[in-house]
Amino acid sequence: MSILVNKDSKVIVQGFTGKEGTFHAEQCLAYGTKIVGGVTPNKGGQVHLDKPVFNTVDEAVQTTGATVSMIFVPPAFVGDAVMEAAEAGIELAVIITEGAPVKDMQMAKAHATKHGMMTIGPNCPGVITAEECKIGIMPGMIFKKGNVGLISKSGTLTYEGANQVVKEGFGITTAVGIGGDPIIGLSYKQILPMFEADPETECIVMIGEIGGDLEIQAAALIKEQITKPVVAFIAGQTAPKGKTMGHAGAIVSGSAGTAAEKMAALEAAGVTVVVSPAEIGAAVTKAMAKISK
Amino acid sequence: MNIHEYQAKQIFKKYGLPTPKGIMVESVKDAVKAAEQLGGPIWVVKAQIHAGGRGLGGGVKLAKSLEEVETLANEILGMTLVTHQTTAEGKLVQKLYIEDGADIQSEYYLSVVLDRKLEMPIIMASTEGGMNIEDVAENTPEKIVIVPVDPAIGFQSFHGRKLAFGLGLTDKDEQKNMIRFASKLVAVYMDNDAEMIEINPLVKTGKGEFIALDGKMGFDNSALGRHPDIAEMRDLSEEDADEVEAAKYGLSYVALDGEIGCMVNGAGLAMGTMDTINHMGGTPANFLDVGGSANAETVAKGFEIILKNPKVKAIFVNIFGGIVRCDRIANGIIEATKITDVNVPVIVRLDGTNAPEAAEILKNANIANLIVGDDLGDGAAKAVAAAKGN
Incomplete structure (x- = not known):
């Protein structure tokens, strides 16, 4: 047992194909995290790190059944990314990005709560269940x-x-x-x-x-x-x-x-x-x- | 990021928030000229520094003639103002704001600030204007009215009514004026990603209108990218030169009084390292977080900044590599010893990502003065001993 995540957690990465997203998704995969895909607008249909890329979180969730999202998008887009995840039915969003405007986080957290999505972060190392699932840096x-x-x-x-x-x-x-x-x-x-x-x-x-x-x-x-x-x-x-x-x-x-x-x-x-x-x-x-x- | 009163009032004006007429000047000559232009018959000469309590510190004074404006400008410009919000050394006054005197019937306090517990902004107001609001909160908390504003619905009239009735305003026009004022103030806060706005005092004139006699504003640094007009208002002369220099290299630096220079990755571990040094009988000379993307150049810069402080007797480098790779830090240390004359003992503790490679690099470099710490406790103990000359 553990809390929040385990070896069966299906994870997508928002900001999957960016430099940070790529580097850390690779590390997470190597740790054993079940990353099932990622989201980068306009890169849908591509394959990155052997995983499918989607244009929207909706698509990613419907296709892969992911319940957790690891967010690496740039600071100005964090609020947007969190709210998109919440509406797509993600259950837990782990926000790694540093420097998200506070106003955006007020709105995003309120929206996440409304949709029953838990969030961790922003500006955090993430969550890890030892030897099972690492979502973070x-x-x-x-x-x-x-x-x-x-x-x-x-x-x-x-x-x-x-x-x-x-x-x-x-x-x-x-x-x-x-x-x-x-x-x-x-x-x-x-x-x-x-x-x-x-x-x-x-x-x-x-x-x-x-x-x-x-x-x-x-x-x-x-x-x-x-x-x-x-x-x-x-x-x-x-x-x-x-x-x-x-x-x-x-x-x-x-x-x-x-x-x-x-x-x-x-x-x-x-x-x-x-x-x-x-x-x-x-x-x-x-x-x-x-x-x- | 904080701005001056005169800048806050420029923003207020854009939103139609009434403020007295005023002109910012940087010389006594211009102060008199500004006073002539404003017309009088009463002026206020105000020191512009990034700190509250200016009036009590002698930085805000009333003038009843142009001669008096000149005398006061002479007195305040160039003075070092010490208030309860500055350090003991105070702040040098380099700018003045010459302002029209206002018709004051009564004084209020008004601010908008984020409530971290509610996770939304609140409007805070009090009839005890012009006072130190911390004292009001301490002694007469019932005199403070708090109205949260959910950003999802924005400012509504009922927010304003709660405020107006809370402040005991009975005149309908005055109530309306207060509601309008608060509505615009919340707009200033939301539109500009402010962290806090404080008006103390907000005055009610004989006509029942509200005027911002003061204005303090701080902004969310993370949002400055989308407010280039605000970012431009930054006054670097109000900030610590070393901190500004460090920030250029992605380092977060704060000078302290002690003898052991610290270079650490992550703010939490940096504070924890200072606490450990302190607990072992040493004193930290600074807080320095090298951040997540440290490389040879930034580490060298860190050494340079730490060593500028003549009190430093030893340096403790404490790195737990996550994203930061220890081998990079090790190379930075070697680089630093080439660029800067590191004439004090350097205690290095590197753990985490690529720590074995880093140990190898340091060993091969053969640097005099370099002492390896096995873990946080061991490194801190060695740093404390080295600073004491042992």
């Missing part, structure tokens, strides 16, 4: 199969965390990079309960950052619903005060979103909070030892 070789679920805002901290877990002799069920943009798809609040329900996941690593209050919301949810041990790190304890011009942002979120505030909330929810990402591995080992007792 993470280096696949780090992710060995095991019993630790991982969720992170930061791409490279996802790799750092997974690498430490594996070096300690454990492995990963599924790792999800949710991205740190102002508007993101699935977040801690939705993914933590998925790990809780997944019988293979025994321990959860959660990596957050300063800014916003998603980690505070996560802390409240962990207290109520999560029985599995959670190890957390919040990046940015030493970050300088944000250079903002107005004050409106801080007031809206109702909190300054500091690392200290988030760490305290998580600790109060029973989470093991480490002060450096270098300590994630050791903390997981401790948590796993407690479970086996």
Whole structure:
């Protein structure tokens, strides 16, 4: 078991024939991901990486039965691509592209929600179920199969965390990079309960950052619903005060979103909070030892 | 990206939002000329810097004669303004906005900003105009009116009514004026991909009209590509020169106070590296994210920028290669040592994609001062020790 995706997930790539799309689709195929085709307008009918190319997501879904889309289109077209996927019946869109305008993401996410499509990202490394399905740009070789679920805002901290877990002799069920943009798809609040329900996941690593209050919301949810041990790190304890011009942002979120505030909330929810990402591995080992007792 | 008050008001005018007449100047002579042109009898001399709290810092003053405009322009132009939104060093005032005095009956606060939790913009307003809005939110939150505007339906009259009644406006004309003002302000926000607009104070005149006495605007950098007119308003002199230089090479750099220069890929790992250094008793000299497409040239540039800071006693390169390939970073380090005189110890930790190849490259290069870190903890510990001279 795993969450979100597995070896049977049928995946298409939007922005399939572009440079990034091609490079990473190749890597995903090599990892074993069941990529069944791709979408690039005006290249329909061609074959790319031995897979069919379609003009529209509709066509791709009807022909291949794909349920997941990996999105690599340029930033200005991300909103459009997400909404097209939602209307075509895609169930999960993983948006890798960095630099999508925030306004576009507001519209796109609202539309995705309306059509019952989940989204991950944008500006994220993607999602990987170890040794089954990689949808994104993470280096696949780090992710060995095991019993630790991982969720992170930061791409490279996802790799750092997974690498430490594996070096300690454990492995990963599924790792999800949710991205740190102002508007993101699935977040801690939705993914933590998925790990809780997944019988293979025994321990959860959660990596957050300063800014916003998603980690505070996560802390409240962990207290109520999560029985599995959670190890957390919040990046940015030493970050300088944000250079903002107005004050409106801080007031809206109702909190300054500091690392200290988030760490305290998580600790109060029973989470093991480490002060450096270098300590994630050791903390997981401790948590796993407690479970086996 | 942020812009100046005078630029925000140019945009307001385009949308028919009332603002006092004003002229931006860069010299005392032009300040007097501008005042003559505006006619008076009262003028406001305003420092143009990218920070709030200018009035309290002494950067906004009232003049009742041309002589006074000259005196004040002399005083404010070239001053270093320190407000609660600037650093302790403050900001140099290089531009002034000379503005007509306004007929003020009462002051309000009005802003439009993204609410990340609601995932849509909200209009925020208060009767406590001219005050520090953070204090209002803290002490009298009931005096803040919040109206979310779903972009799918856009601004509707009911949004405006919620605002007008929330602010206690009873006069029908005043209500209408407020609804119209808010509608145009939301249009400014949506059309231009603004991140935030803040007007503090928004004033009500004796005639019950609303005028933007101030204007702050920030924009979504990701959307600037489709707003060339806005992108042109960027004032590089308001930004840190090193940060601007770094950005040209795809590097994201922020200077800090410490002694250990950091070069890391990914913002999260960069912050995590700083946290680790700090936790081990060292102090980071900077935040530097080399981004996803690092190559020899960008890494060399990174070293150059880090080494410009005389406080730097050691450099910690911490790369977890995903898209970034470690061999490229290794070549960049070698290149950097050729271009720049790297006279401090460099601790290198490379992991992930092509890490073994990178280790081989570094080994063969035989660079003095280069110390290999086995993992994040080991690398940080070695960097802290090196900065302390051990």
